[in-house]
Amino acid sequence: MDSQSSHSEPNIQKFATSSTQPLVLKINQLTKRYGKLTAVNRLNLEVKRGSIYGILGPNGSGKTTTLGMLLGVLNSDEGSFRWFGEAPDKQQRKRIGAILETPNFYPYLNAERNLKIIADIKGAPHSRIDIVLKRVGLLERKQDRFKTYSLGMKQRLAIAAALLNEPEVLVLDEPTNGLDPQGIAEIRQLIKSIAEEGVTILLASHLLDEVEKVCTDVAVLKFGKLLFAGKVDQISGDKESTLIELKADDNEALKSALSDFPAIRGVNSNGHLVEIIIDGTTDGKAINQFLFEKGIVLSHLNLKSMSLEQNFLELTSN
Ligand SMILES: Nc1ncnc2c1ncn2[C@@H]1O[C@H](COP(=O)(O)OP(=O)(O)O)[C@@H](O)[C@H]1O
Ligand SMILES: [Mg+2]
Structure with a gap:
């Protein structure tokens, strides 16, 4: 699975964050197939250090499958990924804390005992236990049995377990699923405060609201395909934006010329087309002229006005 793909050109460029x-x-x-179903379809992503990166998409869009491959739980069929600039290996996995599903804590043991068992498995020193329990607000409750914990407390303990090895990255799959509103707020606050300490977060969620409240960056998936990647603060709110489809003889030259276009927010390759998103509105004439002056002649131009917020809501309400 760590075989290097020959595709070295990333599809997505985020000029706003470059x-x-x-x-x-x-x-x-990155690609994963289950028989005829392509669960993850040629996914390209870049996660920068210090970001809280949301993978947003409706149920079945391939979020968990993606995280499974990234964590070495699932094999990919095509493509590759690199954590910290390196091909996947066991050592590097220690730098990543993850919760794909709630870990199997022992219900009759208290939180401290449970973390001791996990620390031993992970090779983390016991001195970390109180630190992570304090971090997630469970230090005072560490003598209580796991089975007496609320769902929110159980999730916080799972995060504590993931923090035992002092990871540089924390990977969370639907971290607030099943929680009550207070538990949801607590977990979101906790994620943000962990990020403030410099831990990069990769978070999968089907909730637009969650990604908007917690994340700095977002990738939107549908049927395993990347629809959009960009900064959350630039896409939230009711700000109008325009999606423009373009095509030229040399789409790579087109993409690099576009980086200077005013108010450009994101550039995405979609098959033979280049898709860009512009803040506010623009007309075809302006962009055509701009590119022409840079020596690029378009063979296709199509403007689609949209509110990304609306688009997300449509996408995620199913
Ligand atoms: N083990 C599996 N066997 C067959 N299909 C699977 C398996 N796991 C996931 N899928 C399918 O892959 C697609 C993506 O699933 P998943 O990654 O769980 O989506 P998400 O986490 O976004 O809800 C879905 O259509 C799902 O039914
Ligand atoms: Mg999932």
């Missing part, structure tokens, strides 16, 4: 921050994760054409 700083030199190092990448924690780079996914290249």
Whole structure:
């Protein structure tokens, strides 16, 4: 699964965030098939250090499958990914804390005992136990049996377990599923405060609201395909935006020329087309002229006005 793909060109470029921050994760054409179903379809993503990266999509869009591959639980069929710029290996896995599903805590043991068992498995020192329990607000409850915990407390203990190895990255799959409103708020606050300490977060969610409240960056998946990747603060709210489909003889040259176009928010390759998203509205003439002056002649141009918020809501309400 760590075989390197020959596709070295990423599909997605995020000019809005194209700083030199190092990448924690780079996914290249990652694909997973179950028989005829393509659960994850040529996915490209880049996660920068320090971001809270949301993978947003309706149920069945391939979020859990993606995280499973990234964590080495599932084999991919095509493509590759790199954590910390390296091909996957066991050592590197220690730098990543993850909750794909609630860990099997022992119901009759208290939180501290449960974490001791996990710390031993993970090779984390016991001195970390109180630190992580304090971190998730469970230090005072550490002598209580797991089975007496509320769902929110159980989830916080799962996060504590994931933090035992002092990971650089925390991967969470639907972290607030099944929780009551207070538990949801607590978990979201906890995720943000962990990120403030410099831990990069990768979070899968089917809730637009959650991604907007918690995340700095978002990738939208549907049927395993990436629809959009960009900064959350630029896509939330009711701000109108325009999606423009373009095609030129040389789409790579087209994409690089576009990086200077005013109010551009994201660029995405979609088959033979280049899709861009512009803040507010623009007309075809402006972009055609802009590109022409840079020596690029378009063979296709199609404007689609939209509110991304609306688009997300449609996408995620199922
Ligand atoms: N083990 C499996 N066997 C067959 N199909 C699967 C399996 N796991 C997931 N799928 C399918 O892959 C698609 C993506 O699933 P999943 O990654 O769980 O989506 P999400 O986490 O976004 O809800 C779905 O259509 C799902 O039914
Ligand atoms: Mg899932």
